Amino acid sequence: ANETVGFSQIGSESGWRAAETSVTKADAKERGITLKFADAQQKQENQIKAIRGFIAQGVDAILLAPVVATGWDEVLGEAKDADIPVVLMDRKVDAPDDLYLTAVTSDTVHEGEVAGDWLKKAEDGKPCNVVELQGTTGASVTIDRKKGFADAIADAPNIKIIRSQTGDFTRSQGKIVMESFLKAENGGKDICALYAHNDDMALGAIQAIKEAGLKPGEDIKIVSVDSVPDMHLAIAHGQSNATVELTPDMAGPAFTALEAYWKDGTMPPKWIQTKSTLYTQDSDNMAAYERKKDLGY
Amino acid sequence: MRHSTRLPLYITIVTFFVAYAACIFQFPNMLSSRVVANLLTDNAFLGITAVGMTFVILSGGIDLSVGSVIAFTGVFLAVILRDTSIHPLAAFAIVLVITTVFGAAMGAIIYYLEMPPFIVTLAGMFLMRGLAYVLSTESVPITHEFYGWLQSLYWKAPGGGRFRITGLLMVLSFVAAAIALHRTRFGRNVYALGGSAQTAQLMGVPCARTTISIYAVSGGLAGLAGIVYSLYTSAGYSLATVGTELDAIAAVVIGGTLLSGGSGFVAGTFFGIMIMGLIQTYIVFDGTLSSWWTKIVIGGLLFTFIMLQKGLAWATTARIPRANVSAARS
Amino acid sequence: MIRATIRRILPQLVILALVLGLNFAMFPGFFHLEMHNGRLFGNIIDVLNRGAPVALLSVGMTLVIATRGIDLSVGAVMAITGAVAASVVTEGGSWIMALLAALGAGALCGIWNGFLVAVLRIQPIVATLVLMVAGRGIAQLLTKGAILTFNDPGLIRLGGGTILSVPTPIWIWVTLAVVVGLVVRRTALGLLIEATGINERSARLAGINAKVLLIAVYLVTGLCAALAGIVVTGDIRGADANNAGLWMELDAILAVVIGGNSLLGGRFSITASLLGALIIQSVNSAILLSGMPVEFNLVIKAIIIIAILVIQSPRVKHSIYLLRASSGPVLARRAVAAKGAVGEDHP
Amino acid sequence: MAVDTPPVLHATGISKFFPGVIALDDVELALYPGEVHALLGENGAGKSTLIKCLTGAYSRDGGTILLDGKPIDPRDPLSSQAAGIGTVYQEVNLLPNLSVAENLYLGRQPRRFGMIDHRRMVRDARAVLAEYGLDLDPARLLSSYSIAIQQIVAIARAVELSGKVLILDEPTASLDRDEVQLMFSVIRRLKARGLAVVFITHFLDQVLELCDRATILRNGCVVGTRRLESVSQTEIVTMMLGRQLEAATKHHDAGPPGKLLLSLRGFARRGAIEPFNLDIHEGEVVGLAGLLGSGRSETCNAIFGAQAADRGTAELRGAPLQIPNPRAAIRHRFALCPEDRKTEGIVGDLSVRENIILSLQARQGWFRPLPRARIEEIAQGYVKALDIRLANLDTPIRLLSGGNQQKALLARWLATEPDFLILDEPTRGIDVGAHAEIIALIERLRAQGMALLVASSEMEELVAYSSRIVVMRDRRQVGELRGEAISPTSIIRAIAAEEEAVA
Numbered sequence A: 001a002n003e004t005v006g007f008s009q010i011g012s013e014s015g016w017r018a019a020e021t022s023v024t025k026a027d028a029k030e031r032g033i034t035l036k037f038a039d040a041q042q043k044q045e046n047q048i049k050a051i052r053g054f055i056a057q058g059v060d061a062i063l064l065a066p067v068v069a070t071g072w073d074e075v076l077g078e079a080k081d082a083d084i085p086v087v088l089m090d091r092k093v094d095a096p097d098d099l100y101l102t103a104v105t106s107d108t109v110h111e112g113e114v115a116g117d118w119l120k121k122a123e124d125g126k127p128c129n130v131v132e133l134q135g136t137t138g139a140s141v142t143i144d145r146k147k148g149f150a151d152a153i154a155d156a157p158n159i160k161i162i163r164s165q166t167g168d169f170t171r172s173q174g175k176i177v178m179e180s181f182l183k184a185e186n187g188g189k190d191i192c193a194l195y196a197h198n199d200d201m202a203l204g205a206i207q208a209i210k211e212a213g214l215k216p217g218e219d220i221k222i223v224s225v226d227s228v229p230d231m232h233l234a235i236a237h238g239q240s241n242a243t244v245e246l247t248p249d250m251a252g253p254a255f256t257a258l259e260a261y262w263k264d265g266t267m268p269p270k271w272i273q274t275k276s277t278l279y280t281q282d283s284d285n286m287a288a289y290e291r292k293k294d295l296g297y
Numbered sequence B: 001m002r003h004s005t006r007l008p009l010y011i012t013i014v015t016f017f018v019a020y021a022a023c024i025f026q027f028p029n030m031l032s033s034r035v036v037a038n039l040l041t042d043n044a045f046l047g048i049t050a051v052g053m054t055f056v057i058l059s060g061g062i063d064l065s066v067g068s069v070i071a072f073t074g075v076f077l078a079v080i081l082r083d084t085s086i087h088p089l090a091a092f093a094i095v096l097v098i099t100t101v102f103g104a105a106m107g108a109i110i111y112y113l114e115m116p117p118f119i120v121t122l123a124g125m126f127l128m129r130g131l132a133y134v135l136s137t138e139s140v141p142i143t144h145e146f147y148g149w150l151q152s153l154y155w156k157a158p159g160g161g162r163f164r165i166t167g168l169l170m171v172l173s174f175v176a177a178a179i180a181l182h183r184t185r186f187g188r189n190v191y192a193l194g195g196s197a198q199t200a201q202l203m204g205v206p207c208a209r210t211t212i213s214i215y216a217v218s219g220g221l222a223g224l225a226g227i228v229y230s231l232y233t234s235a236g237y238s239l240a241t242v243g244t245e246l247d248a249i250a251a252v253v254i255g256g257t258l259l260s261g262g263s264g265f266v267a268g269t270f271f272g273i274m275i276m277g278l279i280q281t282y283i284v285f286d287g288t289l290s291s292w293w294t295k296i297v298i299g300g301l302l303f304t305f306i307m308l309q310k311g312l313a314w315a316t317t318a319r320i321p322r323a324n325v326s327a328a329r330s
Numbered sequence C: 001m002i003r004a005t006i007r008r009i010l011p012q013l014v015i016l017a018l019v020l021g022l023n024f025a026m027f028p029g030f031f032h033l034e035m036h037n038g039r040l041f042g043n044i045i046d047v048l049n050r051g052a053p054v055a056l057l058s059v060g061m062t063l064v065i066a067t068r069g070i071d072l073s074v075g076a077v078m079a080i081t082g083a084v085a086a087s088v089v090t091e092g093g094s095w096i097m098a099l100l101a102a103l104g105a106g107a108l109c110g111i112w113n114g115f116l117v118a119v120l121r122i123q124p125i126v127a128t129l130v131l132m133v134a135g136r137g138i139a140q141l142l143t144k145g146a147i148l149t150f151n152d153p154g155l156i157r158l159g160g161g162t163i164l165s166v167p168t169p170i171w172i173w174v175t176l177a178v179v180v181g182l183v184v185r186r187t188a189l190g191l192l193i194e195a196t197g198i199n200e201r202s203a204r205l206a207g208i209n210a211k212v213l214l215i216a217v218y219l220v221t222g223l224c225a226a227l228a229g230i231v232v233t234g235d236i237r238g239a240d241a242n243n244a245g246l247w248m249e250l251d252a253i254l255a256v257v258i259g260g261n262s263l264l265g266g267r268f269s270i271t272a273s274l275l276g277a278l279i280i281q282s283v284n285s286a287i288l289l290s291g292m293p294v295e296f297n298l299v300i301k302a303i304i305i306i307a308i309l310v311i312q313s314p315r316v317k318h319s320i321y322l323l324r325a326s327s328g329p330v331l332a333r334r335a336v337a338a339k340g341a342v343g344e345d346h347p
Numbered sequence D: 001m002a003v004d005t006p007p008v009l010h011a012t013g014i015s016k017f018f019p020g021v022i023a024l025d026d027v028e029l030a031l032y033p034g035e036v037h038a039l040l041g042e043n044g045a046g047k048s049t050l051i052k053c054l055t056g057a058y059s060r061d062g063g064t065i066l067l068d069g070k071p072i073d074p075r076d077p078l079s080s081q082a083a084g085i086g087t088v089y090q091e092v093n094l095l096p097n098l099s100v101a102e103n104l105y106l107g108r109q110p111r112r113f114g115m116i117d118h119r120r121m122v123r124d125a126r127a128v129l130a131e132y133g134l135d136l137d138p139a140r141l142l143s144s145y146s147i148a149i150q151q152i153v154a155i156a157r158a159v160e161l162s163g164k165v166l167i168l169d170e171p172t173a174s175l176d177r178d179e180v181q182l183m184f185s186v187i188r189r190l191k192a193r194g195l196a197v198v199f200i201t202h203f204l205d206q207v208l209e210l211c212d213r214a215t216i217l218r219n220g221c222v223v224g225t226r227r228l229e230s231v232s233q234t235e236i237v238t239m240m241l242g243r244q245l246e247a248a249t250k251h252h253d254a255g256p257p258g259k260l261l262l263s264l265r266g267f268a269r270r271g272a273i274e275p276f277n278l279d280i281h282e283g284e285v286v287g288l289a290g291l292l293g294s295g296r297s298e299t300c301n302a303i304f305g306a307q308a309a310d311r312g313t314a315e316l317r318g319a320p321l322q323i324p325n326p327r328a329a330i331r332h333r334f335a336l337c338p339e340d341r342k343t344e345g346i347v348g349d350l351s352v353r354e355n356i357i358l359s360l361q362a363r364q365g366w367f368r369p370l371p372r373a374r375i376e377e378i379a380q381g382y383v384k385a386l387d388i389r390l391a392n393l394d395t396p397i398r399l400l401s402g403g404n405q406q407k408a409l410l411a412r413w414l415a416t417e418p419d420f421l422i423l424d425e426p427t428r429g430i431d432v433g434a435h436a437e438i439i440a441l442i443e444r445l446r447a448q449g450m451a452l453l454v455a456s457s458e459m460e461e462l463v464a465y466s467s468r469i470v471v472m473r474d475r476r477q478v479g480e481l482r483g484e485a486i487s488p489t490s491i492i493r494a495i496a497a498e499e500e501a502v503a
Ligand SMILES: Nc1ncnc2c1ncn2[C@@H]1O[C@H](COP(=O)(O)OP(=O)(O)OP(=O)(O)O)[C@@H](O)[C@H]1O
Pocket: D018, D019, D021, D022, D023, D041, D042, D043, D044, D045, D046, D047, D048, D049, D050, D090, D399, D400, D401, D402, D403, D404, D429, D431
């Protein structure tokens, strides 16, 4: 059965996103599925256009990695009218759940919690001033990871967030903002830990910390989210402490669910949650690095 | 070049139909009422924005703030509908007043402080996006039933295409703008300003009023586009429509309007929008382009359209002799 | 000559001092400098260092704007050149080769823009929009959308290292500015660029080779963007094609305008543009130091920028001039003197 | 004209300051209904500035304006228009991107149901322009018509707008005889209707023919107002210049021309100029005569490569020559002072000094800047030699009065020390004093052995300096006059003869 699946991807704003795209493409090829790929350049309207385009073409299913949670009711309704199953990837949407087949996502609030729990355990009651590198202002991941972390440390009065700024999810902003944190907090001596909403910003910050004459991972503890290959290297070298994995392989479970659905109409559960594995310095980071380095990060 | 101002318009229209025909040849599915309806619906907010941008560019200016204004409008509507119980229509009225006044304020700064539009509207872009953040960083869904009712207003054409009210609104905006630009004194003053602001001033064009009105129109239409966008997505999101101003400018330019002002047609903008929509539809139908090739192809097609226009314009005007005047001497 | 230069950049100097003062008020350690393992360390160094990409871009952008053009593609060119440099070193090339390859790529991009503007006569905004859109795609094509990291010490040093304790990017932009400034002002280029920007037709009829001049100017801009691309790439030890230089063209244009250069072309001052770049960076630094919630970043930036621009607007300047003139005896005295002169002319 | 009636417009104490310049100093101007009032003065005397202050294009720094005895304070041209003052500013100020009809009616387009009635506008425009002897399609873009026609449209617009006062700032600069006569008849009609007309020009014969009174400005001050019946032309000139003008240059004895410099064969540009042959010798001034649009400017541009010829051959001192662009021409020591100084000549924001050395510098190349001292020497030298009036050399050239701009442009080309100088309407908009100086200059340059080609609409002037006159019509050469045969009447006859032949 040579099915055609349309994949509306957000864009290519980060290495993780590129990995997700390449994993999805590879997976589709392996399963003999024709993948129609549409890059939305970070714009919701382009995603809506792409979905409508897929419907007009009459694809067999649509994968949607929504740029934002809201605003999908109408177009998903159209897909439903046209009897095309839609699978959401890496983010859920604010829409009645009969409009899509299933959602394969990680729980982004939970990711923040995992990071927060780790720090709580690592500090174990010692007073600790945390600086936070947020993602792009307004992105739902930013909001969720901030919330999850805050929730987790809510019951730990020893841990305090003293500065929080956006680093736009990029390495260079991560570095620049960290530099100013270091200056503003007594050359970094008042900072005990850094929580970054993604690994790229943390990697930038690590360089800033080194340039300020401090040891990342020791003088300032670092925890972040994504687990990109470079972060595993950094942890393996003791320059960072922990990262929460966000798997780029959302398409695997999605295709599996779709294939079952095509075959005999099996309805998958409405939410297929991917695991948020924590990697610390105790994990086998080099193995993780080797596994991931060719995935297109 | 100057002898037939309509030529770029005709060229744009021809280009669109030729390109559409070529697309259909490759993907017969593209000849469906769905695709046509999508072109209208999906580009409605961009089209309305581009109408305002046409006014601005015709007058020799530029408005970079429109993308942010759309986002602000969406967030504002979402927040106000969430937090208060006022009717969406009233909210629409409020937000249109806000964006129109905002545009007028930019126009006033541009005129009275003699500052370049590029920079004033760039600051306006930062400001509006910033205000949208301040209102809400999260995307806020709009659940009012009036929205649902508006969205249910469409005509389902044979073939599955849904012609929606927003598409109609865009078409109406274009018609209204065409009338305003060609059949009112205000419209002609817009062209006059674009020809030469200094000369227009000497000829007695009320430059202050016209400049302010132009940016007010652009702001107001961006507000209207924001309303359309909020209908389109049923939500307000402060990160929405980043870079829309560049799309709108590109559409206006592809539509044959000169960025230096004074020459062009709003109808050209309509086809500029359609051409841009066609490019995207084509890319979706093709579905093999990676993220980066998508960007490269969009850039390449943009270039191709510009060159096509240049080439056609050059080929047709090189042959037109100069105007022949007989100054009958008494 | 020097007096005229200072008079020209005085508003920018005053504004820069004000913004730095604001930083100081918010964070008293702002001007504090210290050494950390052979590296000068302090907020003021950060402003100079972090201002490097925009400062580099603003040098080229000043020239382009002086010719009545604009270059929207510089951010994308930064991404391309960064990707090129990173690819060269990851393929085993030396940092010198990487630098040359990146400069070559930047020059190519510049020539392409110049060709569209000068030869095909496409309006600069649109001409450079093409590369702005496609360029980032090209950069991603080179890096396959990932961050291409490297460990070449030479390249890293260009973006993140120091020379004589001072961060290399500062050396780079200062050197570039001095070189371009000297070339432009000690040769006839500055004059010819200004003439072309003010009235291209007249300039051509006066015998200026406007076509080649325009291409050269876009080429210089491409080279500046290439340097900026290398700086940001070296800084994070990786080519981030997705984000390098994203929206930085707007900052560069803003720097040029804050520098008091007219977007309508003509008279230009590179020094003033550089001050503009530093002003922008100081504003960013103030935002970071303020500790305000991130939602307010853009609003603060917008308000400060609007304030700066309003102070600089010709109308406000003119009213200040009139105010000074009317309060002092300047005008009256001049009127009397002139009348006297006219009187002598009477037969 | 009745002087005892109150003036329709009475301005007193008008002052205007620019940084470093006092453009107007306590100026008084009274206009009576039914008079044509000339405003005279050297280049830079402040005529245009006065007009702009009166009509609100500039805000004046002092003075009162009474219209029909009531004070008015026009803040912009719109309000003076509304008050019944119609104005043609110096240089054509119309919008090339709009149609002729729209230019005529901008701001007061006829409307039907609130919408502009295009058809009626075009019809009305056609009727109005017919009164000026123009039979053209008003729906076409203004830019598709020549400068002369644009000028007439501007005049027509101002006339339509003027209920009480009509102000014309050098309206005849780009018109030829017949068109000037046509315009005069229109002005006389308006005068009979009781309008007050202000007429600015540097053609004194036109002043004497048309005007009743004249106000003379010098250096921003009124030197006096005279009834023209009671003064002589020399008296006016003396008032304007503040000195006596030497007797006009006599027709010189050209003497034998020098060696052959440039020889053109079958030179042509499609759509612009028909093939022509032309030989130019050293020490010779070749005049180009013809009516408006006869192709004089196009000839000049083709020779200079500004609009390169696409056919024909050229030889310079016997060696074949290609002139694809102005740069090539300049390299061979050609120079062209173009007709439209605003868009093709000056570089507005650059200083006078930089404008003067621009071409010399462009020829030297990018990397061989002229030494500062040399620049200063050249600029100072020409400012003195050509008597260019300015505050200082750093003044942006756009702030100079029209005539002084023209002189600065001449200086630019003289600074390149050309072998062959092409002047297209060199005296357009230049005052009587400067006019005489330029004619003398042309003669001097010729005597030094330079070859000159001068296109001009002024027959007397052509006669004064030309060794030989080429007459053009309909973009082709139709005759040549030499030596004793050169006189205004013979030129007119040469043009007219062809006209009859064509008719
Ligand atoms: N905007 C300005 N700024 C500074 N100086 C100016 C400005 N406009 C005019 N001037 C100066 O004012 C004086 C009067 O100029 P104006 O144009 O009125 O002369 P004019 O009598 O019309 O001369 P022409 O016969 O050459 O047109 C000149 O010295 C000129 O340089």
